[in-house]
Amino acid sequence: xxxxxxxxxxxxxxxxxxxxxxxxxxxxxxxxxxxxxxxxxxxxxxxxxxxxxxxxxxxxxxxxxxxxxxxxxxxxxxxxxxxxxxxxxxxxxxxxxxxxxxxxxxxxxxxxxxxxxxxxxxxxxxxxxxxxxxxxxxxxxxxxxxxxxxxxxxxxxxxxxxxxxxxxxxxxxxxxxxxxxxxxxxxxxxxxxxxxxxxxxxxxxxxxxxxxxxxxxxxxxxxxxxxxxxxxxxxx
Amino acid sequence: xxxxxxxxxxxxxxxxxxxxxxxxxxxxxxxxxxxxxxxxxxxxxxxxxxxxxxxx
Numbered sequence: 001x002x003x004x005x006x007x008x009x010x011x012x013x014x015x016x017x018x019x020x021x022x023x024x025x026x027x028x029x030x031x032x033x034x035x036x037x038x039x040x041x042x043x044x045x046x047x048x049x050x051x052x053x054x055x056x057x058x059x060x061x062x063x064x065x066x067x068x069x070x071x072x073x074x075x076x077x078x079x080x081x082x083x084x085x086x087x088x089x090x091x092x093x094x095x096x097x098x099x100x101x102x103x104x105x106x107x108x109x110x111x112x113x114x115x116x117x118x119x120x121x122x123x124x125x126x127x128x129x130x131x132x133x134x135x136x137x138x139x140x141x142x143x144x145x146x147x148x149x150x151x152x153x154x155x156x157x158x159x160x161x162x163x164x165x166x167x168x169x170x171x172x173x174x175x176x177x178x179x180x181x182x183x184x185x186x187x188x189x190x191x192x193x194x195x196x197x198x199x200x201x202x203x204x205x206x207x208x209x210x211x212x213x214x215x216x217x218x219x220x221x222x223x224x225x226x227x228x229x230x231x232x233x234x235x236x
Numbered sequence: 237x238x239x240x241x242x243x244x245x246x247x248x249x250x251x252x253x254x255x256x257x258x259x260x261x262x263x264x265x266x267x268x269x270x271x272x273x274x275x276x277x278x279x280x281x282x283x284x285x286x287x288x289x290x291x292x
Contacts, residue, residue: 008267029271030264036242085268 013079016113017069023060026084048142051077069136074229098217114209129169
């Protein structure tokens with residue numbers, strides 16, 4: 001039996017968080033349907049699970065989609081969308097000053113991932129000799145029912161899932177070797193200043209970025225910053 | 237995606253299958269932009285046929 005023939009163009013995409021290049025094919029009409037179905041279900045989580053499924057289907061090498069950062073997923077999806085549907089998206093906003101509807105055409109090729117200013121703050125020092133290393137939330141969080149059930153506790157639960165390791169002068173303690181309860185107890189004992197640094201790391205994550213500048217009918221210069229997939233595609 | 241809803245998606249698949257005898261599997265294996273092109277070409281062709289019929 002002959003080997004199967006590759007029917008689609010291969011796209012090379014550099015993953016923003018790892019800077020490694022991976023191969024993908026464009027998504028097909030049947031995969032677009034997955035997204036349209038998720039869109040009907042109307043939760044951001046369902047849409048991101050669909051996006052993850054599409055990226056997984058379209059990946060042609062050994063990329064572990066579950067380990068990607070959430071902003072990686074969004075970036076890869078934008079690139080796949082360009083190859084599969086086209087690079088232009090029309091969006092419209094109502095200006096809150098003059099109440100006029102303004103339309104824009106966005107070139108998806110110009111979207112980049114914007115990293116927070118300054119040095120990487122994923123190493124959080126607790127004392128001179130103790131600290132913790134954090135990861136950005138991985139794509140696997142979207143499948144984590146317990147996380148999404150923890151409404152008031154969401155940020156705390158997310159932090160626990162982002163701890164990669166804890167260190168002191170003697171050793172490095174990998175979070176994989178500890179139970180969720182042990183990690184919860186550890187994070188609970190952090191002082192406020194350290195906890196704020198951890199929170200800042202998560203709230204100041206890299207994002208997709210595209211800036212629209214226009215002048216409204218009252219002559220005011222306006223700027224719109226688009227930062228999530230929802231901003232570009234108005235899924236809901 | 238902004239440009240099509242799930243309802244429009246199924247209507248389009250139905251029209252291609254029912255009226256123009258395309259296989260749903262073939263349609264689903266196309267890239268979305270290919271189907272868009274095919275859709276536009278089909279509309280142009282139908283309009284041309286309509287014009288021809290009216291001039292007879």
